[in-house]
Amino acid sequence: MTWEPRPTPEVSPETEPYWEAAADGRLLLCECQDCDLQYYYPRARCPDCLSGDVEWVAAAGTGTVYAHTSTQIVSEWPEEDLPLVLAYVELDEGPRMLANLVDCEPDDVEIGSPVEVTFVDTEEPDVAIPVFELRE
Amino acid sequence: MTDDVDAYIAGAFEHPTRDAPDKSIAQLHAEVAAGALEDAGLATDDVDGYFTAGENYQVGRYPPLAMADYLGLDVSYFDSTDDGGSAYVNHVGEAAAAIAHGKCDVALVTLAGRMRTYERDQPEHDDTILQENFERIYGAETLPVYALAARRHMHEYGTTSEQLAEIRAAAAHHAQYNEHAMYQEPVSVEDVVESRTVSDPLHLLDCCVVSDGAGAFVVVSEEVRRQLSRECVAVLGHGAAVEHHDAGRVDLTRTAARDSGRRAFSRAGVTTDDVDYASIYDSFTITVLQTLEDLGFCEKGEGGAFVEDGALKAPHGVLPFNTDGGGLCSNHPDRGGMTKVIEAVRQLRGEANPEVQVPDADVAIAHGTGGYLGTRHAGSTAVLGRVGR
Numbered sequence: 001m002t003w004e005p006r007p008t009p010e011v012s013p014e015t016e017p018y019w020e021a022a023a024d025g026r027l028l029l030c031e032c033q034d035c036d037l038q039y040y041y042p043r044a045r046c047p048d049c050l051s052g053d054v055e056w057v058a059a060a061g062t063g064t065v066y067a068h069t070s071t072q073i074v075s076e077w078p079e080e081d082l083p084l085v086l087a088y089v090e091l092d093e094g095p096r097m098l099a100n101l102v103d104c105e106p107d108d109v110e111i112g113s114p115v116e117v118t119f120v121d122t123e124e125p126d127v128a129i130p131v132f133e134l135r136e
Numbered sequence: 137m138t139d140d141v142d143a144y145i146a147g148a149f150e151h152p153t154r155d156a157p158d159k160s161i162a163q164l165h166a167e168v169a170a171g172a173l174e175d176a177g178l179a180t181d182d183v184d185g186y187f188t189a190g191e192n193y194q195v196g197r198y199p200p201l202a203m204a205d206y207l208g209l210d211v212s213y214f215d216s217t218d219d220g221g222s223a224y225v226n227h228v229g230e231a232a233a234a235i236a237h238g239k240c241d242v243a244l245v246t247l248a249g250r251m252r253t254y255e256r257d258q259p260e261h262d263d264t265i266l267q268e269n270f271e272r273i274y275g276a277e278t279l280p281v282y283a284l285a286a287r288r289h290m291h292e293y294g295t296t297s298e299q300l301a302e303i304r305a306a307a308a309h310h311a312q313y314n315e316h317a318m319y320q321e322p323v324s325v326e327d328v329v330e331s332r333t334v335s336d337p338l339h340l341l342d343c344c345v346v347s348d349g350a351g352a353f354v355v356v357s358e359e360v361r362r363q364l365s366r367e368c369v370a371v372l373g374h375g376a377a378v379e380h381h382d383a384g385r386v387d388l389t390r391t392a393a394r395d396s397g398r399r400a401f402s403r404a405g406v407t408t409d410d411v412d413y414a415s416i417y418d419s420f421t422i423t424v425l426q427t428l429e430d431l432g433f434c435e436k437g438e439g440g441a442f443v444e445d446g447a448l449k450a451p452h453g454v455l456p457f458n459t460d461g462g463g464l465c466s467n468h469p470d471r472g473g474m475t476k477v478i479e480a481v482r483q484l485r486g487e488a489n490p491e492v493q494v495p496d497a498d499v500a501i502a503h504g505t506g507g508y509l510g511t512r513h514a515g516s517t518a519v520l521g522r523v524g525r
Contacts, residue, residue, distance in 0.1 A: 009269045013158035039383035041270040044159075045166035047208030047383040050180045052170065067291070067388055067510075069283035071335035074275040086280045086335075088386065088510075095384025098281075098511070100274045106336075111291045129273050 006077075008122045009129065017056050018042045022128040027059045027117045029093060040095040061117035062135065063091040070106035089115055089132050100131045108134060142236035143243075145228070147176025157253045161194045162206045162266050164248035169207060178242060185213040185240030187231055189223035191249055196268050198507050198514075203246070205267060205380035205512045212399060213239040213376055214514070238403070239376075267381075271511060278419075279343065281510025283335035286422040288388035290337060292437065297337055299440035300421040301328030304341050304464050306448035307418065311461025313489040318345045319465045328421075342421040344462075349469030351478050361523075369484045372406065372499070373519040375399025380512035389437075392515025393430035393503060400501070401432075404519035408432045411519075412497040413483040414455055415476035417505040418462045424448075427503055428455075431517065450492035459483065459492040473504035477518065484522045498522045 011019050021028045029038045032046035033053040045052055068087040077084060085101040087109070101109055102118065115132040122128060149171030156164060165188065173179060186209055190199025195206070200214035213234045217226055224247055231243035271281075289295050308323035328341040361368045377395035380386075401407060408431065416431075418424045425439040433455055434442040442454075450456035458464070460479040463472040480500040482488045500520045507513035 006275075007272050009273050012160050012266070014160045014163050014266065015269070037383060041267055041381065041384075043166070043206055043266065044163045045170065045207070047206065048180075050166065050170045050173070050207065052167070067284040067288040069280045069287055069335045069337075071275070071277075071280040071283065072332075073279060073334055074277055077275050084275045084280075086274060086276055086284065088284060088388070091384075096381075096386050097384065098271060098274060098276050111287070131274075 006120070006122070006129070008124060009127060011124070011127055014044050015042050019127040021056070021058075022119050022130050023121075023126050025119060025128075027061045027130050028056045029059045029091070029095060030054050031057045038093050038095060040091070040097050059117075060092045063089045063097075063115055063132075065101075065109060065111055065113045065115060066090040066096050067111065068101065068109045070109075085109060087115075087132070097130075102131045102133055104134050143232035146242075147172045147174070147178065149175050151248075155252055156250055157257060159250075160266050161191070161248050161250060162196075162203065164250070165195065165203055165246045166207055168248065169244055169246050172244065172246075180207065180209065182242045183209055183244045184211050185231060185234055185243030186211045187215050187217075187227040187243060187245040189218040189220075189227075189247065190216045191218070191247070194249075196266070198512075201378060201380065201507050201512045201514055202267060204378045208380075208383055209244075209378070211240070211376075211378055212395070213243070214378065276511070278508060279338070280335045281508045282420045282422060283338045283510075285388045285426065285509040286337050286342075286420070289422065289426060289439075292389055293440065295425065295437075295440040297329045297339065298325050299443055300337075300342055300425060301325040301339075302443045302446075303418070303421040303424045303448065304328045306443070306446065306453070307458050307462045307464040307466075309449050310459045310489075310492050311465035313491040314461045314466055317461040317466035318347050319461070323465075338420060338422070344419050344464050344468040344472065345466070347467050347469050349467045349475075351469075351474035353474075353477055353481065367485050368523050369481050370521040370523050371518060372521045373400045373402070373404025374517065375401075375403065376514065376516045378512070378514050386511070388510060389426065391426045391430045391505065391509060392513055393427045393505070393517065394515075396515035396517040397431035397501075397503070400517035400519050404521075406499055406519060410499045411455065411501055413450075413459070413480065413494045413500040414457045415462075415480045415500070415502040416457050417472055417476060417503055418458055418464045419468070419472065419505065421464070423505055423509060424457070426509065427505065427515075430515075431501070431503065450488075451494050456492070456494050459488050459494070471506070473502075473506070473516070476502040476504055480518075480520050484520055 196202030
């Protein structure tokens with residue numbers, strides 16, 4: 001599967017550690033040091049209490065499928081990479097993360113299917129994209 | 137000096153930075169939000185109104201939604217009037233008006249910009265759409281994120297493709313009488329479920345049309361209304377709400393209609409039993425089904441059963457909906473809320489197409505869904521009433 005047309009994320013200081021960790025094979029969450037909330041997507045302020053005391057923590061990288069779709073139409077996505085499986089993965093830590101499921105038959109995916117994170121390289125060596133695959 | 141004061145400014149905060157190359161626009165918004173709330177002695181949980189001009193969409197598409205998501209706000213009123221530098225002064229007035237009308241009690245107004253960084257550095261990173269970054273890399277466009285909501289609803293409540301198809305069939309039934317509808321051919325449940333799957337479980341005919349179009353309406357005061365000969369329609373109530381990622385606890389079976397509807401019905405002093413006609417935003421069939429449940433026309437999870445047997449068909453269904461054919465068959469010019477209001481007005485004036493005019497329609501609703509059911513969206517419900525000729 002070629003990933004070159006996949007949009008490369010814009011890396012900013014606010015999210016740089018996230019993408020770098022992914023390039024290093026780790027999935028990060030944000031954890032608020034004031035209210036203990038672990039959250040996704042990453043951002044500099046806690047979306048519960050607005051505290052700026054937020055740390056990066058490593059997620060286990062495992063979870064289950066909360067919802068999924070196999071989509072035939074994605075603008076500017078190469079036809080040979082369709083259908084694309086999009087899913088919300090409920091991480092073991094709690095947050096539901098929107099991502100792709102890769103290397104799977106769409107018909108094999110069910111709500112509740114166990115998944116684990118894997119990473120897709122981009123043109124930038126310090127940036128990788130977390131995706132998920134089915135886990136036995 | 138008047139002693140009739142509606143609203144007061146309780147806190148204010150100016151960011152100390154004059155050079156912020158390492159911060160995102162959204163982050164700056166969040167930092168001043170925290171500062172102003174601290175100054176006021178308030179917390180984010182107290183905030184129920186939010187205003188941002190959006191500054192040329194630098195925080196993302198649909199600025200108030202993008203920032204409500206980022207900040208984790210649960211708001212009953214939001215606005216993004218952008219008239220340039222004067223916007224924030226306008227927001228003072230708009231916030232006061234919203235508070236005077238009971239739309240909210242604590243309105244937060246934020247601004248952020250990074251002109252200096254942009255002019256000097258032409259920065260390599262475009263961080264102005266932080267959250268969309270985490271969606272577009274996965275191809276999470278409109279269609280598949282609505283499909284995710286449909287999938288989850290089917291899983292939790294046993295909703296079927298055939299039940300979703302009933303919604304399209306009812307819209308098509310109405311569209312055949314609308315000479316301007318983009319698609320005027322009747323459509324059966326079988327036609328819908330046999331149309332090709334575009335993002336499972338959604339089929340092609342579960343999706344709205346893609347059209348060009350335009351619309352407008354005029355709102356006037358009671359004083360002006362009295363001077364007009366044309367029949368007017370009363371705005372009995374209105375409510376708004378947002379749903380978003382909720383820090384990663386998104387619930388795909390819940391829509392903002394739950395809170396916007398409750399607020400609108402409460403203000404209008406009516407219940408779902410009083411509603412004779414409903415314009416329900418119909419970007420996809422699942423949008424309608426979830427909205428019907430969340431507005432309270434049936435119990436949560438029973439939308440599938442509710443729409444069976446022609447419940448939505450005018451003029452004699454339990455709840456005639458989208459009698460112009462709606463976005464599913466008639467018109468969806470990028471945004472569909474305008475036609476929802478217009479058809480509700482036609483019904484209350486008795487000016488819908490004769491075959492689908494609801495007899496003696498006294499109370500109608502128009503409900504809009506903006507954004508995306510699967511990630512972040514706004515719900516806006518208007519309750520409208522016939523004034524009489």
